[in-house]
Amino acid sequence: MDALSMMLAGSRAEGAFLLRSLLDPPWSLRIEDHAPVTVLVLVRGSAIVVSDTGQSEYLEAGDVALLRGPDPYTVADRPDTPPHVIIDESQNCHAAAGAPALRMTGLGVRTWGNASGGSTAMLTGTYRFDSVLSRQLLDSLTPIAVVPRSSGTEPMIALLAQQITLDRPGQDALLDRLLDLVLIASLREWSALNPSRSPNWITAYDDPILGNALKLIHNQPERPWTVESLARECNCSRAAFARRFSERMGIGPVGYLTEWRLSVAADLLSNPERTVSTIATEVGYSSPFALTAAFTRHHGVSPREFRRRQCAETAASSRVQ
Numbered sequence: 053m054d055a056l057s058m059m060l061a062g063s064r065a066e067g068a069f070l071l072r073s074l075l076d077p078p079w080s081l082r083i084e085d086h087a088p089v090t091v092l093v094l095v096r097g098s099a100i101v102v103s104d105t106g107q108s109e110y111l112e113a114g115d116v117a118l119l120r121g122p123d124p125y126t127v128a129d130r131p132d133t134p135p136h137v138i139i140d141e142s143q144n145c146h147a148a149a150g151a152p153a154l155r156m157t158g159l160g161v162r163t164w165g166n167a168s169g170g171s172t173a174m175l176t177g178t179y180r181f182d183s184v185l186s187r188q189l190l191d192s193l194t195p196i197a198v199v200p201r202s203s204g205t206e207p208m209i210a211l212l213a214q215q216i217t218l219d220r221p222g223q224d225a226l227l228d229r230l231l232d233l234v235l236i237a238s239l240r241e242w243s244a245l246n247p248s249r250s251p252n253w254i255t256a257y258d259d260p261i262l263g264n265a266l267k268l269i270h271n272q273p274e275r276p277w278t279v280e281s282l283a284r285e286c287n288c289s290r291a292a293f294a295r296r297f298s299e300r301m302g303i304g305p306v307g308y309l310t311e312w313r314l315s316v317a318a319d320l321l322s323n324p325e326r327t328v329s330t331i332a333t334e335v336g337y338s339s340p341f342a343l344t345a346a347f348t349r350h351h352g353v354s355p356r357e358f359r360r361r362q363c364a365e366t367a368a369s370s371r372v373q
Contacts (some may be wrong), residue, residue, distance in 0.1 A: 069178040070161040075172030080128035082135035090119040091178040097172030103195040114201025177231040208233040
C-alpha cells in the first residue's frame with residue numbers, strides 16, 4: 053500500500069453522513085457539526101463558503117471543497133445572506149435566531165432543501181473519524197481547500213450524484229466508498245495544484261532516490277532500516293543520501309522512519325484486537341517495552357492510554373451520530 057492510501061485509510065467513510073441539498077436563493081446554512089473532514093460538491097449553481105478561520109471561497113458547478121474541521125463554516129448563495137438555519141453535531145437543523153423564515157423540508161431520499169428544482173444543488177459528505185496518519189495529510193490543507201472542476205474528479209462526482217438518491221440493498225456501503233473516491237481524487241488534485249502546501253513526502257516521491265527510500269519506509273516499517281541500508285537500496289552513498297534526504301524532507305532518514313513507525317502504531321491501536329506486542333513487531337520495534345517507551349516520548353501518552361482515549365472519543369462520536 054502506498055503512503056497516500058495508508059494515510060487515507062484512517063479516514064475511510066463508515067456510515068458517513070451524506071445529503072443532497074436543493075436550494076433557491078436566498079439561502080444560508082450555518083454548519084457547526086465540528087466534523088474532522090467534510091466534502092462539499094457543487095453539482096449546479098454557485099455558492100460561497102466562509103470558514104470561521106476567516107477564509108472564504110466561491111464555488112461553481114463541478115467544484116469540490118474539502119472543509120477541514122473542527123472549525124464551523126457557513127455556506128450560502130451570497131456572502132451577505134444571514135444564516136437561516138444552524139446544523140449541529142447530530143446533523144439536526146435549527147432555525148437561526150432572528151433569521152427570516154426559510155422552509156427547509158425533505159425532498160426525497162437523502163435530499164432536502166427549499167425547492168425541489170433548486171437552482172443550486174450540492175452534495176455534502178461528512179466524515180466523523182480521522183487518524184494520526186490522515187491528519188498529517190489533512191493538516192496540509194487550507195481550512196477550505198477548493199478543487200476546481202476537473203477530469204480527475206468528475207467521474208466520481210457523477211457516480212455519487214447518481215447514487216445518493218437511491219435506496220437499495222447495500223446502498224450505504226456503496227455511498228461510503230464513492231465518497232472515499234471523491235475525497236481521494238480531490239486530495240490528489242489539490243496536492244498537484246498546491247505543491248508548496250503539500251507534505252514533503254508527496255513532492256519527494258518524484259525524486260528517483262528519495263521516492264524509493266520513502267516507499268521502502270512506508271511499505272516496510274518493520275525492517276531494521278539504517279541510513280546505510282536505505283542508501284544502499286537507493287544506489288547512493290551514505291553521506292549523499294543523508295544530506296539529500298534531510299535537505300528535502302526537513303528531517304533525517306532515521307528521524308522520519310521513527311515518526312512514521314509511531315504514527316502507524318497509533319493508527320493500529322484503534323483496532324482492539326491488536327496487542328502492543330504484535331504492533332511492535334509490525335512497526336519494527338524489538339519488544340512491546342521498546343515501543344511503549346518510544347511511543348510515550350513521541351505522543352506524550354502510553355499506548356494503553358492512547359487507546360483508552362481513542363475508544364472514548366469513538367464512543368462519544370457514535371452517540372452523536
